[in-house]
Amino acid sequence: MTGTLRTTGICLSLAAFAAVVAPSSAQTTGTMAVEPGRRQMPSGRDSTGDLLTAGRAVRVEEDVTGDVAVAGTDVTVAGQVDGYVMGAGRNVTLAGPIGNDLWAAGETVEVVNAVGNNVRAVGRSVHLGTDSVVGRDARLAGNTVTAEGQVVGDLTIGAASARIGGEVGGTVEAQAGQVEVLPGAVIAGDLVVRGPEPPNVSPQAQVLGQVRYEQPEEEGGLGWPLWWLGLFVALLLLGFAAVAFAPAWAARVAGTLGTRAGASALAGLLLIVVVPLVAGVLLITVVGIPLAVVLLALYVVALISSAIFVAYRLGGWLLNRPDRPEPSPWGRMALGVLIVSAGIALPVAGWLVSLAVMVWGAGALALERRDTWSEHPRAGFA
Numbered sequence: 001m002t003g004t005l006r007t008t009g010i011c012l013s014l015a016a017f018a019a020v021v022a023p024s025s026a027q028t029t030g031t032m033a034v035e036p037g038r039r040q041m042p043s044g045r046d047s048t049g050d051l052l053t054a055g056r057a058v059r060v061e062e063d064v065t066g067d068v069a070v071a072g073t074d075v076t077v078a079g080q081v082d083g084y085v086m087g088a089g090r091n092v093t094l095a096g097p098i099g100n101d102l103w104a105a106g107e108t109v110e111v112v113n114a115v116g117n118n119v120r121a122v123g124r125s126v127h128l129g130t131d132s133v134v135g136r137d138a139r140l141a142g143n144t145v146t147a148e149g150q151v152v153g154d155l156t157i158g159a160a161s162a163r164i165g166g167e168v169g170g171t172v173e174a175q176a177g178q179v180e181v182l183p184g185a186v187i188a189g190d191l192v193v194r195g196p197e198p199p200n201v202s203p204q205a206q207v208l209g210q211v212r213y214e215q216p217e218e219e220g221g222l223g224w225p226l227w228w229l230g231l232f233v234a235l236l237l238l239g240f241a242a243v244a245f246a247p248a249w250a251a252r253v254a255g256t257l258g259t260r261a262g263a264s265a266l267a268g269l270l271l272i273v274v275v276p277l278v279a280g281v282l283l284i285t286v287v288g289i290p291l292a293v294v295l296l297a298l299y300v301v302a303l304i305s306s307a308i309f310v311a312y313r314l315g316g317w318l319l320n321r322p323d324r325p326e327p328s329p330w331g332r333m334a335l336g337v338l339i340v341s342a343g344i345a346l347p348v349a350g351w352l353v354s355l356a357v358m359v360w361g362a363g364a365l366a367l368e369r370r371d372t373w374s375e376h377p378r379a380g381f382a
Contacts, residue, residue: 050083050330052244060096067100067330069240075106084117084334088237092123105233109142111149118153120229126159128166137170139229145176154189171209174199181205228345235341239308239333247329252372254313256364268306268363275299306361307344311336 049066059076060068067083076093077085084100092106099116109121112129119128119138126142128134132149138156140147145159147166154170162174165182171189179193183204190209193199198213242250257264279295282288312329315336319327343353 050328052240052330066328067334069244069330086236086240086334088233103233103236105237120233122230122233130166132166141229148182181207228342231345232337232341235307235311235337236334238304239311239337240330242305242308243312243329243333249368250309250312250329253309253361253364253368254316256368256371257309257313257360258317260364260367261360264360264363264367266363267366268359268361271299271302271362271366272359302362302365303358305365306358307340308333308337308361309364310357310361311340314339 052069057074063080069086078095082099086103088105093110097114101117102119104121108125109123111132114133116135122141126145128147128149130148134151137153141158146163150167152169155172157174159176162176167186173192175194179199181201183202185205187207191211194214279292282292315332
Protein backbone atom coordinates (compact mmCIF):
# COMPACT_ATOMS: atom_id res chain seq x y z
CA MET A 1 0.00 0.00 0.00
CA THR A 2 2.97 2.33 -0.49
CA GLY A 3 1.27 4.09 -3.37
CA THR A 4 -1.87 4.72 -1.31
CA LEU A 5 0.06 6.24 1.54
CA ARG A 6 2.16 8.37 -0.79
CA THR A 7 -0.85 9.75 -2.67
CA THR A 8 -2.87 10.34 0.46
CA GLY A 9 0.06 11.93 2.28
CA ILE A 10 0.68 14.46 -0.46
CA CYS A 11 -2.92 15.56 -0.64
CA LEU A 12 -3.45 15.71 3.11
CA SER A 13 -0.29 17.77 3.52
CA LEU A 14 -1.51 20.27 0.97
CA ALA A 15 -4.96 20.34 2.48
CA ALA A 16 -3.38 21.18 5.82
CA PHE A 17 -1.25 23.83 4.11
CA ALA A 18 -4.37 25.38 2.62
CA ALA A 19 -6.03 25.49 6.01
CA VAL A 20 -3.00 27.09 7.66
CA VAL A 21 -2.36 29.78 5.08
CA ALA A 22 -6.04 30.60 4.64
CA PRO A 23 -7.07 33.92 6.18
CA SER A 24 -8.50 33.74 9.66
CA SER A 25 -11.75 35.12 8.31
CA ALA A 26 -13.86 33.59 5.61
CA GLN A 27 -14.49 35.45 2.39
CA THR A 28 -18.12 36.13 1.74
CA THR A 29 -20.20 36.37 -1.36
CA GLY A 30 -23.98 36.64 -1.30
CA THR A 31 -25.26 34.11 1.18
CA MET A 32 -21.93 32.63 2.11
CA ALA A 33 -21.88 31.99 5.84
CA VAL A 34 -19.14 33.44 8.05
CA GLU A 35 -18.08 32.26 11.48
CA PRO A 36 -19.47 34.52 14.20
CA GLY A 37 -17.01 37.17 15.31
CA ARG A 38 -14.84 36.94 12.22
CA ARG A 39 -14.07 39.88 9.97
CA GLN A 40 -15.69 39.71 6.56
CA MET A 41 -13.50 40.04 3.49
CA PRO A 42 -14.22 41.18 -0.06
CA SER A 43 -15.91 38.82 -2.48
CA GLY A 44 -13.80 36.30 -4.35
CA ARG A 45 -16.06 36.23 -7.39
CA ASP A 46 -14.70 37.39 -10.73
CA SER A 47 -16.41 38.60 -13.90
CA THR A 48 -16.84 35.07 -15.25
CA GLY A 49 -18.99 33.99 -12.32
CA ASP A 50 -16.22 31.94 -10.72
CA LEU A 51 -15.77 31.99 -6.95
CA LEU A 52 -12.51 31.76 -5.00
CA THR A 53 -12.66 31.88 -1.22
CA ALA A 54 -10.68 30.74 1.81
CA GLY A 55 -11.04 30.84 5.59
CA ARG A 56 -11.05 28.71 8.71
CA ALA A 57 -14.70 27.79 8.32
CA VAL A 58 -16.30 28.47 4.96
CA ARG A 59 -19.82 27.61 3.86
CA VAL A 60 -20.95 28.46 0.34
CA GLU A 61 -24.75 28.45 0.28
CA GLU A 62 -25.50 30.49 -2.83
CA ASP A 63 -25.72 29.19 -6.39
CA VAL A 64 -22.61 29.76 -8.53
CA THR A 65 -22.84 29.93 -12.32
CA GLY A 66 -19.09 29.40 -12.83
CA ASP A 67 -16.46 27.38 -11.00
CA VAL A 68 -15.63 27.24 -7.29
CA ALA A 69 -12.21 26.97 -5.63
CA VAL A 70 -12.37 26.94 -1.82
CA ALA A 71 -9.94 26.09 0.98
CA GLY A 72 -10.16 26.13 4.77
CA THR A 73 -10.30 24.06 7.92
CA ASP A 74 -14.00 23.21 7.54
CA VAL A 75 -15.35 23.64 4.03
CA THR A 76 -18.96 23.14 2.94
CA VAL A 77 -20.35 23.78 -0.53
CA ALA A 78 -24.12 23.66 -0.14
CA GLY A 79 -25.30 25.70 -3.14
CA GLN A 80 -25.60 24.59 -6.73
CA VAL A 81 -22.43 25.00 -8.81
CA ASP A 82 -22.77 24.91 -12.59
CA GLY A 83 -19.03 24.46 -13.22
CA TYR A 84 -16.41 22.44 -11.44
CA VAL A 85 -15.51 22.51 -7.74
CA MET A 86 -12.04 22.28 -6.22
CA GLY A 87 -12.01 22.08 -2.44
CA ALA A 88 -9.34 21.46 0.16
CA GLY A 89 -9.43 21.50 3.95
CA ARG A 90 -9.51 19.39 7.04
CA ASN A 91 -13.19 18.54 6.58
CA VAL A 92 -14.69 19.00 3.12
CA THR A 93 -18.43 18.49 2.53
CA LEU A 94 -20.01 18.75 -0.91
CA ALA A 95 -23.72 19.05 -0.21
CA GLY A 96 -24.96 20.88 -3.31
CA PRO A 97 -25.24 19.62 -6.91
CA ILE A 98 -22.16 20.15 -9.09
CA GLY A 99 -22.50 20.47 -12.85
CA ASN A 100 -18.97 19.55 -13.88
CA ASP A 101 -16.02 17.80 -12.20
CA LEU A 102 -15.15 17.64 -8.52
CA TRP A 103 -11.62 17.61 -7.09
CA ALA A 104 -11.41 17.40 -3.31
CA ALA A 105 -8.70 16.75 -0.74
CA GLY A 106 -8.98 16.70 3.03
CA GLU A 107 -8.83 14.66 6.18
CA THR A 108 -12.47 13.81 5.56
CA VAL A 109 -14.27 14.25 2.23
CA GLU A 110 -18.04 13.80 2.08
CA VAL A 111 -20.07 13.91 -1.16
CA VAL A 112 -23.82 13.86 -0.61
CA ASN A 113 -25.29 15.18 -3.87
CA ALA A 114 -24.99 14.83 -7.65
CA VAL A 115 -21.78 15.52 -9.59
CA GLY A 116 -22.29 15.97 -13.34
CA ASN A 117 -18.99 14.53 -14.52
CA ASN A 118 -15.99 13.02 -12.72
CA VAL A 119 -15.02 12.87 -9.06
CA ARG A 120 -11.41 12.89 -7.86
CA ALA A 121 -11.17 12.75 -4.08
CA VAL A 122 -8.35 11.99 -1.65
CA GLY A 123 -8.45 11.96 2.15
CA ARG A 124 -8.08 9.93 5.29
CA SER A 125 -11.80 9.17 5.00
CA VAL A 126 -13.65 9.53 1.68
CA HIS A 127 -17.38 8.90 1.49
CA LEU A 128 -19.84 8.96 -1.41
CA GLY A 129 -23.19 9.20 0.37
CA THR A 130 -26.25 7.18 -0.51
CA ASP A 131 -27.83 10.15 -2.32
CA SER A 132 -24.73 10.98 -4.36
CA VAL A 133 -24.68 10.44 -8.13
CA VAL A 134 -21.47 10.65 -10.16
CA GLY A 135 -22.24 11.29 -13.83
CA ARG A 136 -19.07 9.68 -15.15
CA ASP A 137 -16.07 8.12 -13.37
CA ALA A 138 -14.91 8.29 -9.75
CA ARG A 139 -11.34 7.91 -8.49
CA LEU A 140 -11.07 7.77 -4.72
CA ALA A 141 -8.00 7.32 -2.51
CA GLY A 142 -7.65 7.30 1.25
CA ASN A 143 -7.30 5.23 4.38
CA THR A 144 -11.02 4.42 4.42
CA VAL A 145 -13.10 4.77 1.26
CA THR A 146 -16.85 4.14 1.22
CA ALA A 147 -18.87 4.38 -1.99
CA GLU A 148 -22.59 4.08 -1.28
CA GLY A 149 -23.95 6.28 -4.06
CA GLN A 150 -24.36 5.77 -7.79
CA VAL A 151 -21.39 5.94 -10.16
CA VAL A 152 -22.52 5.91 -13.79
CA GLY A 153 -19.06 5.06 -15.15
CA ASP A 154 -16.08 3.29 -13.61
CA LEU A 155 -14.99 3.36 -9.98
CA THR A 156 -11.31 3.23 -9.02
CA ILE A 157 -10.29 2.94 -5.37
CA GLY A 158 -6.95 2.94 -3.59
CA ALA A 159 -7.31 2.48 0.16
CA ALA A 160 -6.48 0.49 3.25
CA SER A 161 -10.18 -0.37 3.59
CA ALA A 162 -12.76 -0.07 0.80
CA ARG A 163 -16.52 -0.53 1.12
CA ILE A 164 -18.81 -0.55 -1.93
CA GLY A 165 -22.51 -0.31 -1.30
CA GLY A 166 -24.02 1.58 -4.22
CA GLU A 167 -24.60 1.09 -7.92
CA VAL A 168 -21.69 1.22 -10.38
CA GLY A 169 -22.45 1.26 -14.09
CA GLY A 170 -18.95 0.24 -15.18
CA THR A 171 -15.97 -1.62 -13.77
CA VAL A 172 -14.71 -1.41 -10.20
CA GLU A 173 -10.95 -1.55 -9.69
CA ALA A 174 -9.80 -1.55 -6.09
CA GLN A 175 -6.34 -1.84 -4.63
CA ALA A 176 -6.85 -2.12 -0.92
CA GLY A 177 -6.01 -4.14 2.14
CA GLN A 178 -9.68 -5.05 2.55
CA VAL A 179 -12.50 -4.81 0.01
CA GLU A 180 -16.10 -5.37 1.03
CA VAL A 181 -19.08 -5.33 -1.33
CA LEU A 182 -22.09 -4.54 0.82
CA PRO A 183 -25.62 -5.96 0.57
CA GLY A 184 -27.66 -4.23 -2.13
CA ALA A 185 -24.61 -3.17 -4.15
CA VAL A 186 -24.84 -3.57 -7.93
CA ILE A 187 -21.74 -3.62 -10.15
CA ALA A 188 -22.59 -3.79 -13.84
CA GLY A 189 -19.02 -4.49 -14.97
CA ASP A 190 -16.14 -6.47 -13.53
CA LEU A 191 -14.85 -6.31 -9.99
CA VAL A 192 -11.04 -6.31 -10.03
CA VAL A 193 -9.31 -6.39 -6.65
CA ARG A 194 -5.59 -6.19 -5.94
CA GLY A 195 -4.54 -6.67 -2.34
CA PRO A 196 -3.43 -9.10 0.33
CA GLU A 197 -6.96 -10.51 0.74
CA PRO A 198 -9.67 -11.46 -1.75
CA PRO A 199 -12.84 -9.33 -1.71
CA ASN A 200 -15.70 -10.08 0.65
CA VAL A 201 -18.78 -10.01 -1.59
CA SER A 202 -22.14 -10.17 0.17
CA PRO A 203 -24.62 -12.76 -1.15
CA GLN A 204 -27.13 -9.90 -1.42
CA ALA A 205 -24.81 -7.96 -3.75
CA GLN A 206 -24.75 -8.31 -7.55
CA VAL A 207 -21.61 -8.34 -9.69
CA LEU A 208 -22.81 -8.77 -13.28
CA GLY A 209 -19.31 -9.09 -14.70
CA GLN A 210 -16.39 -11.18 -13.51
CA VAL A 211 -14.80 -11.08 -10.08
CA ARG A 212 -11.02 -11.13 -10.39
CA TYR A 213 -8.57 -11.15 -7.54
CA GLU A 214 -4.89 -10.44 -8.13
CA GLN A 215 -2.01 -10.51 -5.70
CA PRO A 216 -0.30 -7.10 -5.58
CA GLU A 217 3.13 -6.66 -7.09
CA GLU A 218 6.09 -6.81 -4.73
CA GLU A 219 6.61 -3.03 -4.84
CA GLY A 220 2.94 -2.25 -4.33
CA GLY A 221 1.64 1.11 -5.52
CA LEU A 222 -1.49 2.42 -7.14
CA GLY A 223 -0.05 2.90 -10.59
CA TRP A 224 0.15 6.16 -12.43
CA PRO A 225 -3.57 7.15 -12.46
CA LEU A 226 -3.86 7.63 -8.71
CA TRP A 227 -0.31 8.93 -8.42
CA TRP A 228 -1.33 11.49 -11.02
CA LEU A 229 -4.42 12.33 -8.99
CA GLY A 230 -2.38 13.21 -5.91
CA LEU A 231 0.10 15.20 -7.96
CA PHE A 232 -2.70 17.01 -9.78
CA VAL A 233 -4.43 18.09 -6.58
CA ALA A 234 -1.11 19.20 -5.07
CA LEU A 235 -0.12 21.36 -8.03
CA LEU A 236 -3.64 22.68 -8.47
CA LEU A 237 -3.83 23.98 -4.92
CA LEU A 238 -0.42 25.62 -5.21
CA GLY A 239 -1.35 27.07 -8.58
CA PHE A 240 -4.61 28.50 -7.31
CA ALA A 241 -2.76 30.01 -4.36
CA ALA A 242 -0.38 31.75 -6.80
CA VAL A 243 -3.27 33.07 -8.91
CA ALA A 244 -5.17 34.23 -5.84
CA PHE A 245 -2.39 35.97 -3.94
CA ALA A 246 0.11 36.98 -6.64
CA PRO A 247 -1.68 37.00 -10.02
CA ALA A 248 0.59 39.62 -11.59
CA TRP A 249 3.67 37.65 -10.61
CA ALA A 250 2.32 34.43 -12.11
CA ALA A 251 1.40 36.25 -15.32
CA ARG A 252 4.87 37.81 -15.61
CA VAL A 253 6.70 34.51 -15.18
CA ALA A 254 4.38 32.82 -17.67
CA GLY A 255 4.96 35.69 -20.08
CA THR A 256 8.73 35.26 -19.72
CA LEU A 257 8.30 31.60 -20.64
CA GLY A 258 6.46 32.57 -23.79
CA THR A 259 8.76 35.33 -25.00
CA ARG A 260 12.13 34.03 -23.80
CA ALA A 261 11.88 30.24 -23.92
CA GLY A 262 15.52 29.72 -24.95
CA ALA A 263 16.91 32.05 -22.32
CA SER A 264 14.66 30.44 -19.71
CA ALA A 265 16.00 26.98 -20.56
CA LEU A 266 19.61 28.17 -20.33
CA ALA A 267 18.99 29.99 -17.05
CA GLY A 268 17.23 26.92 -15.67
CA LEU A 269 20.13 24.63 -16.52
CA LEU A 270 22.56 26.99 -14.86
CA LEU A 271 20.32 27.31 -11.82
CA ILE A 272 19.92 23.56 -11.37
CA VAL A 273 23.66 22.89 -11.68
CA VAL A 274 25.27 25.95 -10.08
CA VAL A 275 23.13 26.51 -6.97
CA PRO A 276 23.90 23.13 -5.32
CA LEU A 277 27.60 23.64 -6.03
CA VAL A 278 27.60 27.11 -4.47
CA ALA A 279 25.63 25.84 -1.47
CA GLY A 280 28.13 23.00 -1.04
CA VAL A 281 31.02 25.45 -0.96
CA LEU A 282 29.22 27.66 1.56
CA LEU A 283 28.51 24.67 3.81
CA ILE A 284 32.24 24.04 4.16
CA THR A 285 32.70 27.39 5.91
CA VAL A 286 31.07 28.06 9.27
CA VAL A 287 30.19 31.62 8.30
CA GLY A 288 28.49 30.50 5.08
CA ILE A 289 26.21 27.86 6.61
CA PRO A 290 23.21 30.18 7.21
CA LEU A 291 23.49 31.56 3.69
CA ALA A 292 23.70 28.03 2.28
CA VAL A 293 20.52 27.03 4.13
CA VAL A 294 18.64 30.07 2.76
CA LEU A 295 19.99 29.42 -0.74
CA LEU A 296 18.92 25.78 -0.70
CA ALA A 297 15.48 26.73 0.62
CA LEU A 298 15.00 29.20 -2.24
CA TYR A 299 16.30 26.56 -4.64
CA VAL A 300 13.66 24.06 -3.51
CA VAL A 301 10.90 26.68 -3.73
CA ALA A 302 11.98 27.57 -7.27
CA LEU A 303 11.92 23.94 -8.39
CA ILE A 304 8.49 23.32 -6.86
CA SER A 305 7.08 26.55 -8.29
CA SER A 306 8.42 25.79 -11.77
CA ALA A 307 5.57 23.38 -12.51
CA ILE A 308 3.01 26.05 -11.60
CA PHE A 309 4.39 28.61 -14.02
CA VAL A 310 4.79 26.11 -16.84
CA ALA A 311 1.20 24.98 -16.29
CA TYR A 312 -0.08 28.57 -16.32
CA ARG A 313 1.74 29.29 -19.56
CA LEU A 314 0.59 26.05 -21.20
CA GLY A 315 -3.04 26.52 -20.15
CA GLY A 316 -3.07 30.09 -21.44
CA TRP A 317 -1.52 29.05 -24.75
CA LEU A 318 -4.14 26.33 -25.27
CA LEU A 319 -7.13 28.48 -24.29
CA ASN A 320 -6.08 31.78 -25.85
CA ARG A 321 -7.66 31.79 -29.32
CA PRO A 322 -8.74 34.80 -31.41
CA ASP A 323 -12.31 33.51 -31.72
CA ARG A 324 -12.71 32.99 -27.98
CA PRO A 325 -13.10 35.41 -25.06
CA GLU A 326 -10.16 35.97 -22.74
CA PRO A 327 -9.83 32.82 -20.59
CA SER A 328 -10.01 33.15 -16.83
CA PRO A 329 -6.78 32.62 -14.86
CA TRP A 330 -8.44 29.76 -12.98
CA GLY A 331 -9.24 27.97 -16.22
CA ARG A 332 -5.71 28.50 -17.50
CA MET A 333 -4.19 27.09 -14.35
CA ALA A 334 -6.57 24.13 -14.13
CA LEU A 335 -6.00 23.03 -17.73
CA GLY A 336 -2.25 23.54 -17.53
CA VAL A 337 -1.93 21.64 -14.26
CA LEU A 338 -4.01 18.80 -15.72
CA ILE A 339 -1.56 18.37 -18.61
CA VAL A 340 1.66 18.98 -16.67
CA SER A 341 0.73 16.63 -13.82
CA ALA A 342 -0.28 13.90 -16.27
CA GLY A 343 3.08 14.23 -18.03
CA ILE A 344 5.09 14.15 -14.82
CA ALA A 345 3.17 11.07 -13.61
CA LEU A 346 3.89 9.01 -16.75
CA PRO A 347 5.52 5.68 -15.77
CA VAL A 348 8.49 5.80 -18.17
CA ALA A 349 8.89 9.32 -19.53
CA GLY A 350 7.75 11.19 -16.43
CA TRP A 351 11.27 12.04 -15.28
CA LEU A 352 12.01 13.66 -18.63
CA VAL A 353 8.88 15.78 -18.36
CA SER A 354 9.80 16.70 -14.79
CA LEU A 355 13.27 17.77 -15.85
CA ALA A 356 11.96 19.88 -18.72
CA VAL A 357 9.37 21.53 -16.47
CA MET A 358 11.97 22.34 -13.79
CA VAL A 359 14.47 23.71 -16.31
CA TRP A 360 12.06 26.01 -18.13
CA GLY A 361 9.97 27.01 -15.13
CA ALA A 362 12.85 27.72 -12.76
CA GLY A 363 14.74 29.54 -15.50
CA ALA A 364 11.79 31.79 -16.30
CA LEU A 365 11.34 32.50 -12.60
CA ALA A 366 15.02 33.46 -12.27
CA LEU A 367 14.84 35.78 -15.29
CA GLU A 368 11.64 37.42 -14.07
CA ARG A 369 13.08 38.03 -10.60
CA ARG A 370 16.28 39.47 -12.04
CA ASP A 371 14.39 41.84 -14.33
CA THR A 372 11.96 42.91 -11.62
CA TRP A 373 14.63 43.55 -9.00
CA SER A 374 16.79 45.48 -11.46
CA GLU A 375 13.88 47.78 -12.32
CA HIS A 376 12.35 47.93 -8.84
CA PRO A 377 14.88 46.90 -6.16
CA ARG A 378 12.25 46.75 -3.43
CA ALA A 379 9.68 44.81 -5.44
CA GLY A 380 8.21 41.68 -3.89
CA PHE A 381 6.24 38.89 -5.53
CA ALA A 382 3.53 41.17 -6.90
